[in-house]
Each structure stands twice: as structure tokens, then as C-alpha cells.
Amino acid sequence: MSKTITIDGKTIPFEEGQTIMDAASAAGVYIPHLCHHPDYSPHGSCKLCNVSVNGRICSSCTFPAMDGQTVLSDTHELNEDRRRITQMLFVEGNHLCPGCEKSGNCQLQAVGYHLNMLDNHFPHFYASREMDASHPDVLIDHNRCIFCTLCVRASQQADGKDVFAISGRGINKHLIVNSQSGLLKDTDFEATDNAAHICPTGAILAKRQGFRVPIGRRTYDHKEIDQVSLAESGYRPNTTLIAETEQSQYDE
Amino acid sequence: MYEHLETAKRTENLKRIVVDPVSRVEGHGKVTLMLDENNMVQQARLHIVEFRGFERFIQGRPYWELPVLVQRLCGICPVSHHLAAAKAIDQLVGVDPVNLPVTADKLRRLLHFGQVLQSHALHFFHLSSPDLLFGFESDINKRHIVAVLAEYPDIGVQGVMMRKYGQEVIQTICGKRVHGTGAIPGGMNKSLSTVERDNLLQNIDQIIDWSISSVELIKKVHCSNLPYYDDFATIRSNYLGLIKPDGALELYHGGIRAKNDKGETIIDHVDYCRYNSYIHEEVRSWTYMKFPYLLSLGQQNGWYRVGPLARVNNCDFINTPMAEAARLEFKAHSGEAMVHSTLAFHWARLIETLHCAESIKALLNDPDILGQDLLTQGEKRYEGIGVIEAPRGTLFHHYQIDENDIVTKANLIVSTTSNNMAMNESVRQVAAEYLSGRELTEPLLNNLEVAIRAYDPCLSCATHAVGKMPLQLELIDAEGNLIDKLIKHGNGQVERNCVS
Numbered sequence A: 001m002s003k004t005i006t007i008d009g010k011t012i013p014f015e016e017g018q019t020i021m022d023a024a025s026a027a028g029v030y031i032p033h034l035c036h037h038p039d040y041s042p043h044g045s046c047k048l049c050n051v052s053v054n055g056r057i058c059s060s061c062t063f064p065a066m067d068g069q070t071v072l073s074d075t076h077e078l079n080e081d082r083r084r085i086t087q088m089l090f091v092e093g094n095h096l097c098p099g100c101e102k103s104g105n106c107q108l109q110a111v112g113y114h115l116n117m118l119d120n121h122f123p124h125f126y127a128s129r130e131m132d133a134s135h136p137d138v139l140i141d142h143n144r145c146i147f148c149t150l151c152v153r154a155s156q157q158a159d160g161k162d163v164f165a166i167s168g169r170g171i172n173k174h175l176i177v178n179s180q181s182g183l184l185k186d187t188d189f190e191a192t193d194n195a196a197h198i199c200p201t202g203a204i205l206a207k208r209q210g211f212r213v214p215i216g217r218r219t220y221d222h223k224e225i226d227q228v229s230l231a232e233s234g235y236r237p238n239t240t241l242i243a244e245t246e247q248s249q250y251d252e
Numbered sequence B: 001m002y003e004h005l006e007t008a009k010r011t012e013n014l015k016r017i018v019v020d021p022v023s024r025v026e027g028h029g030k031v032t033l034m035l036d037e038n039n040m041v042q043q044a045r046l047h048i049v050e051f052r053g054f055e056r057f058i059q060g061r062p063y064w065e066l067p068v069l070v071q072r073l074c075g076i077c078p079v080s081h082h083l084a085a086a087k088a089i090d091q092l093v094g095v096d097p098v099n100l101p102v103t104a105d106k107l108r109r110l111l112h113f114g115q116v117l118q119s120h121a122l123h124f125f126h127l128s129s130p131d132l133l134f135g136f137e138s139d140i141n142k143r144h145i146v147a148v149l150a151e152y153p154d155i156g157v158q159g160v161m162m163r164k165y166g167q168e169v170i171q172t173i174c175g176k177r178v179h180g181t182g183a184i185p186g187g188m189n190k191s192l193s194t195v196e197r198d199n200l201l202q203n204i205d206q207i208i209d210w211s212i213s214s215v216e217l218i219k220k221v222h223c224s225n226l227p228y229y230d231d232f233a234t235i236r237s238n239y240l241g242l243i244k245p246d247g248a249l250e251l252y253h254g255g256i257r258a259k260n261d262k263g264e265t266i267i268d269h270v271d272y273c274r275y276n277s278y279i280h281e282e283v284r285s286w287t288y289m290k291f292p293y294l295l296s297l298g299q300q301n302g303w304y305r306v307g308p309l310a311r312v313n314n315c316d317f318i319n320t321p322m323a324e325a326a327r328l329e330f331k332a333h334s335g336e337a338m339v340h341s342t343l344a345f346h347w348a349r350l351i352e353t354l355h356c357a358e359s360i361k362a363l364l365n366d367p368d369i370l371g372q373d374l375l376t377q378g379e380k381r382y383e384g385i386g387v388i389e390a391p392r393g394t395l396f397h398h399y400q401i402d403e404n405d406i407v408t409k410a411n412l413i414v415s416t417t418s419n420n421m422a423m424n425e426s427v428r429q430v431a432a433e434y435l436s437g438r439e440l441t442e443p444l445l446n447n448l449e450v451a452i453r454a455y456d457p458c459l460s461c462a463t464h465a466v467g468k469m470p471l472q473l474e475l476i477d478a479e480g481n482l483i484d485k486l487i488k489h490g491n492g493q494v495e496r497n498c499v500s
Ligand code: SF4
Pocket: A144, A145, A146, A147, A148, A149, A150, A151, A152, A175, A198, A199, A200, A201, A203, A204
């Protein structure tokens, strides 16, 4: 008999070694997340994926699934926490969606919409952060970094390089580039690296491409992040996904 | 003319009156009047607080963000800023206007006609049409206008629909009604589908009809009280704007033409990339807003007006038949080479609205508009200049970037800046002709508002209908003591707050 857990009352099978997040995704259950990516080892830092396991809160992206667990995810309290965390991310950096080329393709923005985040709630930090435009093909805009470490992991685990790292603690946490000068141009980073395409926000971007994809054809213009995320993690529902509605969503 | 009122000869014993609209996003304007003990105006100044921080804000950003970022400059004509920036950054990727793919060029023009149509409609129908009723202190004059308006009972609704149509054009091309995307370096990001084209074609004839009747309306209003309309806030000035190579009215791209008050050419078909050799900006100590002037005429006489009046005055013809017929009537009415009436801005604005509607129809019927070739690229350059005729007048965007594609320098001349001197002149004219020697009343101060609004300046007060503009009037004596205060709230409610 295969082992199972329940998430929000739904029985979900899992294989040994899977995390709760893995099992959930495979079964078509979306748990909001930002620092998790199915291709890379989990990091467990953003805490957006927090769930209640037998009454205890833990990160579903790092917590192993074990037979008989009762998991709660889509509850009012947990979603409230997630919304607060997302709001904190927004005020900590400088996420000015209307002028950002990642808008419509951004996971932070999409998660915000998913969680029905309507304002920042917290006062803005107006952090003073730099840009690194030194690389000929790729730009780092530190204003938009949420320290998910996906670029760090992608560079190490997929590209066999070690271009990025997170330095500092707490409020002083920041992304650094592993070169003498601290500049991206002095690394072996290339625009074709996986790490160049992994950033969930608009912090690492290919240069000179901004705004080429028109409104209406961006990732989250017609689909919510739960659909997109499940599809990306390989989940294929038996019934075809809700037919893509070409209905206009222009007006904000 | 009224320049002697820019600075009072002696300020001792003068009272100061401040007209201060509550600050809004687009900056705000303030009129200060200094009166002597006989209530004669001794000094009149319009101060416009410009949002100068923007040029600093875009420094350090990558250049391809510019067309999107600059849309935040203005709530009424974001698309004009979008396109002016796009024209500038075309040059950064080595593309000159002539090399832009035909479809991209036509899509941008269509987009811009949509923007001018919606902005003009907003300006005239929502903000200024009440002006037609204002400024008139005699009931007889008022009744004339009311009678004219009665002939056009649906004009208000039509104005709303015309504005909506312009927004539909914008939304179709940019994906959103405000702050969409569309123009990118070297072209456009989306083609127009046949379905979209047909949708827009459906209502265009109606829009043209309504545009025609609004030109008729303004003509009648203007002629119902010629002395007032021809003289109110009227000043003789030079005029500047873009022009087509054949001398036709142009809103998207052309050389710079300037004419003097007699209609004589000062400069013509000047490449706008060399604007620096023709136009300078003067700084004056009492206001943050600069005063641009034509170098060849000097600071004293080189100031000029931009916007609908300048464009309709400057062009040799309009290349759409109905707007051209309207232009001929407009010019014939004044009996002069140039029309100087400040309230004629409204008339010219509606002629342009008609031109936009006709041009939109022509473009929609042009097979090129459905093309798929949208993007091109050349050699990288480090400097780009884009100039466009925004609804309110010539708009200059000038950028420099470094080898990392980051903006190092930005200079914008918005139409309000170009009209700065002219608006000040008009304010002084009104102050001298309508206010001086009289007890100050609210309707008299409304006259100032009507004069400023004719130019459609980029300030918050232009976005409030008359009577709805939050105003603060302060009466200050020569020692700087506040003697009296009159506050008008956004809901039109007036509060007198006497300071004892
Ligand atoms: S740059 Fe992007 S991928 Fe890297 S840590 Fe910051 S947000 Fe994550």
C-alpha cells in the first residue's frame, strides 16, 4: 500500500524522500512559494510555503512527507501570514511594478495577486540599493532582490559555477557577486547560464529585452500563479486545464 | 506689452494675494498678485512647481525602461511621453525615424492620434467647457452662451464617448488604457489584428461626426461674443512646433518651425536633434520653471507659444479635408496672418481633434497598419533625442547613456515650460485689464483660472473643472502679514477665513 498524507482533507500519495511540497505539486495542489524551485535543492528561507503539519508550522519545501501527516495549507490564518510576508518583501526592496519590465512575468507580483494583497500594509523602507549593469548582456537590479538564493543555487548546481552568494544578516542581507571587483562583468557568468533566467523577480534580467512581450502575452496575464507553477513542476491533470480564456484583463 | 508687471517698481505698501491650488501629483500652480492701497495690480506672477525630480530619478536606469517610466510624468498625456522617449531611444539602438519599419511608424502615429483625441476631448469637454460660462460677469453674455449650448444638448455625452474612443485606440495598441507598453527601442511590441482594426473602424465615423459638431459649437461660442473671445488674455507672440516637410500640420514627427506674430518665418524644418542650437532655457530667481526662448531673437523677445494654437497657426495646411476646411474658417475669422486670441486655443484644439479623428480613419484603412514587420536595429549610440507634438505642445526628451546602457543624463522640455512666459503674460494681461482697480471677488479670480486653463498646462489646476479647483487665496500686505484668506474646496464650497 502506498503511503499518503492529507492536505486540507485531500488524500495525497507520496514517495519516500519527497517533501510535502513535492508531494503536493505532483498531486496538483499548489502551495504558495518563492524560494522553492523543483530543479534545485530546497532552501527554506522565504517561509511562504509554511503549512501546519499535525498542528506544527513548518516549511513544506524542506519538510519530508511522512505517512499519515495531516497537513493544512489553504487556511485563512496561513494565507494571512503569507500575505504579510509578501507585503514585507514588497516594502523591504523597491518593487515598483508599473515601471518594471518583469511585471506580468514576476512571481512576487503574481503571488501578491494570488494572496489578494491589495496594499503594502507596512511602511516602505525606501532602501538604497545599487544596480550592476557592468555585464554586457545581463543586468542586476538589487532593488528587486528578495534573497531567495535561486540564482546562487542555479549557478552552483546547474551551471557548475559559483557566481552569486548572499552576504550579511537580517536587515543587512544582500546579494553579492563572487569576483574581486564585486562586479558581474568580472565573473564567468554568461547570458545562457541557468542562473540568468531563474530569478523570480526582476533582479536579474537579460539586457535590452524589456517590454518586448506585449501586455496580454505575459506569463500571468491570463493564468494565475498556481496554474503556471503546477504546470512547470510537471503536473499534468487528467482533465485538460481550463481552456485558456482570451478574455481581456487589461483594466486594473 | 504687460512686462512692466513682472516686477513691481516698489514693493513697499503693496498687498499680496496668493492663488494657490492644493498640490497634486502633476505639480501645482500659484498666482501671486501684489496690489497697492488702491487695489491696482503692481505685480502678477504665475509660479509653476514642476516635478523636476524626475530627471534625477531616471538617471541610473537602463534606457529601455524610459518609455514606460516617463509615462508617470503626466496623468493626461502619458502616451506622448511614452512616444517622445521611444523616439529618443530608437536613436540609442541606431534607428532614425526614417528607418523605423513602416508598420511600426504607422502604429505609433495611430496611437498618438488616439492620445491627442482623448486628451483634447478631456480638456475641452470635461475641464474647459464650463469656462465658456465663466469669466462672464454679465448675465446677458452668459445667456448668449447658454443659448448656443442648448443647440447641442448631447455635447457632454459626446465628449465622454470621444474620449473613450481615444482610450480604446490606446488600449488596443498598448494593452492598457493608461500606462501600458507598446513602443520599444526600434519599433513596437505588438501588431494590430484584423479584428482589432475592424473594432476600431466601427465607431470612427460617429467620432468624426461628433468632432465636426464640436468645431461648429466652439465657432459659435467664440463668435457669440467676439470682443471678449478675441481679447481675453490675448497676447501677441511667436509660435513654435513641428511641421511636415510639405508644411502640413504634424503631430508625430517633423522639423521645427517657428513664426513670429506677423506670420513671418523665424526658423523652418530644423532637425530637432539640433534644438540646442536654436532654443535656450532661461532661469529666473522667482520660479523653478525655466523660460525657453529662441536664441536668434534673444531672451527678451524670443519666447514663444506651443500647442494647438501654435500648430494650427504655423501650418500651411492640414492634410485631412474637413479639418482643413475648419482651419481656413478659423484663420479667415481673425483677418490676420496669425490668430493671437488665447481663448482660440480651444477652437484650434477642436480642429485638431477633428484632424485626429479623420487621420485615425485613414490609418485604419491603410493596409500597412496590419503589417507584421515591427522591429529594427542599428549601431548603438550614446545620445538620443525625441521630439513630439504632445496635446499641449512640443515635447522634448533628450538622453545620454553610458557603455553599460545606463542613463547618465536626461533633459526634458515639456510644453508647459515652453508656454511658461506666455501664460505669465496672459495672467498679467488679465490682471491688468480685468482686475486692476477693482475690489477682488471670486469671479474675478476665476478669470485668471480661465486664462491659464486655455493653455492646458501640466498642472493640477488644469485637471479640475472650473469651480471645482481647490484654491487658496491669501491677501498679504507689504510687510508680509496675512490680512485675509479665501479657501475654495474641491467641492466648490467657499470658506472665508478671516484672520484677525
Ligand atoms: S537575484 Fe533573484 S534569484 Fe537571486 S537571490 Fe535575488 S531574487 Fe533570488
